[in-house]
Amino acid sequence: ATNRTFTMIKPDAVENGHIGAILEKINAAGFRIVALKQTQMTTRDAEAFYAIHSERPFFGELVEFMTRGPIVAAILEKDNAVEDFRTLIGATNPAEAAEGTIRKLYATSIGENAVHGSDSDENAAIEGAFHFSGREQF
Ligand code: CMP
Numbered sequence: 001a002t003n004r005t006f007t008m009i010k011p012d013a014v015e016n017g018h019i020g021a022i023l024e025k026i027n028a029a030g031f032r033i034v035a036l037k038q039t040q041m042t043t044r045d046a047e048a049f050y051a052i053h054s055e056r057p058f059f060g061e062l063v064e065f066m067t068r069g070p071i072v073a074a075i076l077e078k079d080n081a082v083e084d085f086r087t088l089i090g091a092t093n094p095a096e097a098a099e100g101t102i103r104k105l106y107a108t109s110i111g112e113n114a115v116h117g118s119d120s121d122e123n124a125a126i127e128g129a130f131h132f133s134g135r136e137q138f
Contacts, residue, residue: 004034005081005118006127007089009072011065012112014038019072022115025102029088031076035132040070049130061111073131075124082124085117 009022019038026033041049046063053059078084090101094113097104107114118124128137 002077002079003081003121003124004075004077004128005085005124006116006131007074007076007085007118008116009074010112010114010116011067011069011071012108013106013114014070014072016106018106018114022102022106023072025088025105026074026076029078029084031078031081031085034075034077035128035137036072036074037132037136038070038072039131041067043067045130049127058111065111075128075132075137082118082121086119089115089117 007026009019013019013022043063046066047054050059050062050066053062056062076085088102090097090103092103092113093110094103094107095110097107102115103113118127
């Protein structure tokens with residue numbers, strides 16, 4: 001069925017000039033852009049967005065990283081969007097990501113891994129609503 005996922009092009013990929021190349025990969029893979037913007041998360045934003053990881057040893061590093069510069073947030077639509085987008089981006093650790101995936105091509109490390117992709121339909125809806133109002137979705 002047609003459904004939606006949420007993504008962020010993370011600060012490392014924005015700093016390294018990969019916004020255009022990553023959006024091109026997303027477009028070529030058949031996703032429709034429902035919402036799109038460049039923005040920067042505050043510490044409070046990142047702590048709330050990643051609350052599920054708050055007990056992890058890397059939480060402080062993750063919040064520091066995600067707030068250090070602008071990101072590009074987007075809601076994407078496609079058949080089987082959540083699963084197909086996770087295939088397109090590849091494994092969390094770029095060293096383990098398949099050839100041709102966004103993380104294999106553009107990520108630096110397990111922490112600075114270029115892109116986010118929602119892990120379920122439920123989280124896609126929560127994460128999309130975190131960044132976009134109804135009037136920003138088309
Ligand atoms: P993502 O899956 O988008 O959301 C959680 C993020 O936590 C993950 O991407 C990584 O950026 C980060 N992360 C996961 N594991 C580690 C780790 N071992 N060290 C540092 N950051 C991590």
